[in-house]
Amino acid sequence: MFAAAAGLLITAVTAHPATASICPPALGQPDAITYVVPDVQAARQQVERGTGAVFTSLQRTVTLTVSGQRTAQPVMLTASVYDPPQGPALELVQVSSPGSGAWSGDGRGHVALSYSVADVRRYASELRRAGLRQIATGEDIAIWRGAGGVTIRLDEHLPAAAPPVTSAAPINLGAPVSIALYPCDPAALTAQLTRALSLSWRSTDTYQLPWTLADGSAVSPSSTSTTSQTGLPYVTVANASSHGFPGEDICGIDYLPSYLVYAASDVTAANAQLAGAGLQFIGTVPALITLHIGAGRVPIQVVHTSFAPQS
The missing domain is CATH 3.10.180.10 (2,3-Dihydroxybiphenyl 1,2-Dioxygenase, domain 1)
Known part of the structure; x- marks a missing residue:
């Protein structure tokens, strides 16, 4: 569940200022599970009817520098977000070109473990030491790829919780466990x-x-x-x-x-x-x-x- 304060989940850092940048808070369980899809409306409709989730539509433009490219380019993220009272948010995202360089749009179900953080740069050293490589970065977002294609997304502006809406589906499965x-x-x-x-x-x-x-x-x-x-x-x-x-x-x-x-x-x-x-x-x-x-x-x-x- 995302925190509503200022639209962000901010993890408190209790370390001394001299060591805070060295020891960022552990990422742990993802705040959201993100699937990149070619058609967000089609995916949303089926998931809503199938699971009882009720999504909120959001749009956002981020400026990304994709690994192997020298210049940053704007990328439109068209998202549908289900943020239940308990458990992780579920995010379906349609990524405009050239976003495919970071999140593939090849038609397969590409998943990312998404984390709301105060500063995406603080985790760079930790993730590199763990063997991940950064495949795209922006002012407030970073996308990392690791073993077997696992994708870790760090974001300073994951969406805040939307007001709860009653599902029209007979069975509401709630949040993914x-x-x-x-x-x-x-x-x-x-x-x-x-x-x-x-x-x-x-x-x-x-x-x-x-x-x-x-x-x-x-x-x-x-x-x-x-x-x-x-x-x-x-x-x-x-x-x-x-x-x-x-x-x-x-x-x-x-x-x-x-x-x-x-x-x-x-x-x-x-x-x-x-x-x-x-x-x-x-x-x-x-x-x-x-x-x-x-x-x-x-x-x-x-x-x-x-x-x-x-x-």
């Missing part, structure tokens, strides 16, 4: 997120669940994952081989598949609502998990409340 990431190298990503964000992790879980896919076929891949100790949102890193189902995107050097994870007491009803909203059905473990991908490749996973990460 977790962001699940499926890199080609889970160990490398987990290690980097530990260094960059100061996340700590629970013990590894292994599952072999009976999936029914959209074509009716049955598969039972082995899934190994680890989840951050704290939320919201929890951050889960899982082996990419546990997915790769028909209709899903595949991990690569600079592409990180993901799922927004919601919890529901009735997964079957949530599955029906997502399908009715027009999202593409990927697969299900009946009554336990369901997977859908919406417009702009926004991926949504609903799990039974008993299967969701708990504090």
Whole structure:
């Protein structure tokens, strides 16, 4: 949840002024989960109908210098933001050219872990030491890329909370409880997120669940994952081989598949609502998990409340 004061979430710094620039506050859990989409209105419509979220429309122009370019250029961010009373904000962003140099507009669901900070420059040394590279920077925004294509966005002007609006959807799934990431190298990503964000992790879980896919076929891949100790949102890193189902995107050097994870007491009803909203059905473990991908490749996973990460 974003703080409303001055439209920013400002993390208090209690360190002595002489050391404040050396030891910035740990980033920890993201303040927002951001998906870059080619058509923000199409993505918003499906997510609203499928999850019960109610978005606020925002526009903003930032001046970005993209890595490899010498001159800064204005980039229009057309966003729809859902900022629930509890949990992370969800942001769908359409990025104008030349923003594709920083946030790809290739049609896949590109996710960024977004953080509201007082000064984007204070984290540069920490993130470089963790092995990330800066791919775009502006006066009040910086975008970093790391292992397996993970994207970290630091922003001094993330949007403030909008007044709550009642959802028209029968089921309101609320805020995502977790962001699940499926890199080609889970160990490398987990290690980097530990260094960059100061996340700590629970013990590894292994599952072999009976999936029914959209074509009716049955598969039972082995899934190994680890989840951050704290939320919201929890951050889960899982082996990419546990997915790769028909209709899903595949991990690569600079592409990180993901799922927004919601919890529901009735997964079957949530599955029906997502399908009715027009999202593409990927697969299900009946009554336990369901997977859908919406417009702009926004991926949504609903799990039974008993299967969701708990504090």
